[in-house]
Amino acid sequence: MSEIAILTPIDALIQVSKEAAKKTGEDVAIRKVSFRNAIAAAKEFEKAGTEVIISRGTLGLKLIESDLSIPVVQIPITGYDLLRTIKEAQKLGQKIGIADTRDVLQGIQTIESVLGFSIEKHCIIVPEEAEAAVEALSKKEIDVLIGKSIFTNKVKNNSIKTVILTSGEESVIQAIHEARSLIEVRRTELKRTKELQAILDFIADGVIAVDEKGVITVCNPSVYSILNLPYDSVIGKQIDDILVNSQMKKVLSTGKEELNRIQDANGVKVIANRIPIRHEQKVFGAVCTFQEVHRLQQQEQEIRKKLLHRGHVTKYSLNNIVGESEMYQKAIEKVKKYSQVDSTILLTGETGVGKEVFAHLIHSFSKRTEGPFVAVNCAAIPENLLESELFGYVEGAFTGAKKGGKTGLFELAHQGTIFLDEIGELAESLQAQLLRVLQEGEVMRLGDERVIPINIRVIAASNRDFEKMVEDGSFRADLYYRLNILDIPIPSLRERILDIPLLCDFFIKELEPGIRRNIKGFTAEAMKIMQSYHWPGNIRQLRNIVERAMILSPEKLIDSETVLAAGGKDFSKLHVLKQHSINEVDEETKLQNYEKEYILNVLKQVNGNKTEAAKILGIGRTTLWRKINSL
Numbered sequence: 126m127s128e129i130a131i132l133t134p135i136d137a138l139i140q141v142s143k144e145a146a147k148k149t150g151e152d153v154a155i156r157k158v159s160f161r162n163a164i165a166a167a168k169e170f171e172k173a174g175t176e177v178i179i180s181r182g183t184l185g186l187k188l189i190e191s192d193l194s195i196p197v198v199q200i201p202i203t204g205y206d207l208l209r210t211i212k213e214a215q216k217l218g219q220k221i222g223i224a225d226t227r228d229v230l231q232g233i234q235t236i237e238s239v240l241g242f243s244i245e246k247h248c249i250i251v252p253e254e255a256e257a258a259v260e261a262l263s264k265k266e267i268d269v270l271i272g273k274s275i276f277t278n279k280v281k282n283n284s285i286k287t288v289i290l291t292s293g294e295e296s297v298i299q300a301i302h303e304a305r306s307l308i309e310v311r312r313t314e315l316k317r318t319k320e321l322q323a324i325l326d327f328i329a330d331g332v333i334a335v336d337e338k339g340v341i342t343v344c345n346p347s348v349y350s351i352l353n354l355p356y357d358s359v360i361g362k363q364i365d366d367i368l369v370n371s372q373m374k375k376v377l378s379t380g381k382e383e384l385n386r387i388q389d390a391n392g393v394k395v396i397a398n399r400i401p402i403r404h405e406q407k408v409f410g411a412v413c414t415f416q417e418v419h420r421l422q423q424q425e426q427e428i429r430k431k432l433l434h435r436g437h438v439t440k441y442s443l444n445n446i447v448g449e450s451e452m453y454q455k456a457i458e459k460v461k462k463y464s465q466v467d468s469t470i471l472l473t474g475e476t477g478v479g480k481e482v483f484a485h486l487i488h489s490f491s492k493r494t495e496g497p498f499v500a501v502n503c504a505a506i507p508e509n510l511l512e513s514e515l516f517g518y519v520e521g522a523f524t525g526a527k528k529g530g531k532t533g534l535f536e537l538a539h540q541g542t543i544f545l546d547e548i549g550e551l552a553e554s555l556q557a558q559l560l561r562v563l564q565e566g567e568v569m570r571l572g573d574e575r576v577i578p579i580n581i582r583v584i585a586a587s588n589r590d591f592e593k594m595v596e597d598g599s600f601r602a603d604l605y606y607r608l609n610i611l612d613i614p615i616p617s618l619r620e621r622i623l624d625i626p627l628l629c630d631f632f633i634k635e636l637e638p639g640i641r642r643n644i645k646g647f648t649a650e651a652m653k654i655m656q657s658y659h660w661p662g663n664i665r666q667l668r669n670i671v672e673r674a675m676i677l678s679p680e681k682l683i684d685s686e687t688v689l690a691a692g693g694k695d696f697s698k699l700h701v702l703k704q705h706s707i708n709e710v711d712e713e714t715k716l717q718n719y720e721k722e723y724i725l726n727v728l729k730q731v732n733g734n735k736t737e738a739a740k741i742l743g744i745g746r747t748t749l750w751r752k753i754n755s756l
């Protein structure tokens with residue numbers, strides 16, 4: 126189908142159009158139509174794919190005003206057409222009259238001055254004035270009437286000759302060129318509209334635009350899904366009928382943008398941006414983009430998880446923790462029960478008993494398991510740094526603050542669990558801040574005034590005696606009660622010596638690939654030694670000694686000599702014990718005495734350096750401090 130079609134009732138123009146089309150090289154469909162069937166014919170062309178209709182005169186106007194959705198180009202009456210027609214009229218008579226619209230008559234005025242004679246002119250505005258125009262010109266005793274067919278048809282006086290004013294080849298060529306440029310412009314526009322449509326269809330944000338009266342003109346699919354509206358149901362409607370409290374009318378009247386506003390949109394919490402659309406200082410519409418807060422939080426969570434996939438996920442499950450003793454199993458039962466609720470948990474127990482392992486377990490059993498697990502050792506980070514680590518900061522909050530600021534660990538734990546190890550070491554000022562986080566469920570970055578709501582579960586752990594700390598005022602009582610909603614005391618290894626063989630087997634298997642020694646286990650005597658030690662460093666210390674014994678052992682079975690060598694200074698007193706037969710001595714007193722002697726020995730060796738001593742003993746500095754105090 127031709128992209129351009131010329132429709133006209135004038136035979137002469139059909140012929141001219143054929144010649145013109147040939148000269149332009151365009152494939153143009155040319156059809157003779159009557160006034161009555163012109164619109165139907167144009168629609169047929171439109172349906173078949175024609176992109177522009179060309180016509181002229183009153184028929185052209187009729188097509189322009191019709192409901193065709195493709196453009197109509199008018200063939201102009203050029204000065205050349207006028208000149209040609211006047212020359213023809215001169216051959217028929219002396220006094221020439223013309224009836225036409227103002228623009229055509231203006232062209233006549235220029236020609237009159239060139240030709241040196243005047244023409245009677247009658248200006249009309251609508252075709253219905255044709256008859257009156259002809260009558261008025263007749264009264265002026267003209268010999269020839271120049272005009273379009275609607276005028277010449279109306280001449281009743283036989284003495285007046287007529288010449289139809291029509292467009293020549295040049296004018297038709299001009300119209301064909303115009304039609305071609307229109308096609309190109311429309312195609313570019315269409316491409317742009319399609320691109321824009323694809324963007325609007327694809328983006329997850331809801332986009333809604335209104336005109337200056339608040340009538341919805343654009344609405345993308347996300348709007349329907351976020352607001353739960355039937356598809357395609359809002360275009361042409363008033364924004365306030367669709368979105369309660371849309372605030373769009375306010376933006377239209379003030380011309381001021383509104384950014385990052387959290388609001389309720391038909392029951393859905395969204396974060397919205399609204400901006401006015403301006404042209405030459407005049408607001409003629411507004412656009413609103415919005416996102417679902419819930420979705421935003423989910424995405425944020427995903428990003429956080431991806432950025433932090435190392436270190437902020439749980440490492441332990443029930444498969445890699447060992448313990449069959451009744452006490453230990455009771456603690457595990459508590460883990461399973463408490464993990465189902467969101468209340469704060471306090472884990473207590475000596476260093477190395479597995480408090481962090483328990484925290485991981487609680488997280489993985491809880492409904493937060495897909496969220497982050499953030500572990501913070503409050504004793505390992507200096508007090509002045511801990512605040513900014515926990516709460517984060519905004520750019521410029523203090524000298525040395527990173528560009529762009531920093532997300533705090535509380536924020537990073539959003540939708541997950543934060544494990545605050547060694548909570549007993551938390552400075553007083555931070556104790557107050559932590560209490561606020563627990564009570565309000567929100568944090569504020571250093572240097573910022575904005576409050577960030579967070580949804581976290583707090584697990585705290587300590588090997589300190591909280592009741593004593595609360596009593597002597599070094600730990601806030603209110604914070605202690607807040608943390609201690611649910612408590613899980615984890616038994617020391619000393620209290621579950623029956624688990625020692627199991628743990629030894631477990632560590633042998635775990636360490637084997639790294640050490641590359643085929644170790645089968647411990648001799649009975651060696652195991653007895655392991656079970657008679659008081660294990661101040663608990664499971665962590667046991668693991669270290671098993672590793673050392675595996676390396677030192679000349680045989681597949683680790684014997685007592687190897688165990689004592691692996692235990693080194695830790696086990697030196699046990700050597701004596703072994704000679705006495707371990708079962709004869711009262712276990713408790715025996716262990717306490719050994720521990721005392723042992724600690725003093727180590728301290729002596731390192732000239733009283735407690736950090737060094739704690740390292741050798743396999744216990745934390747605070748545990749060592751407590752033990753020295755009770756010597």
Ligand SMILES: Nc1ncnc2c1ncn2[C@@H]1O[C@H](COP(=O)(O)OP(=O)(O)OP(=O)(O)O)[C@@H](O)[C@H]1O
Nearest residue numbers: 445446447448475476477478479480481482664665
């Ligand atoms: N039940 C268990 N089975 C196997 N290994 C365990 C178990 N409990 C703890 N461990 C191991 O013991 C070591 C110490 O555990 P963890 O760090 O959880 O102790 P902690 O009580 O948090 O110590 P601290 O008070 O010094 O921070 C880790 O290497 C852990 O893998």
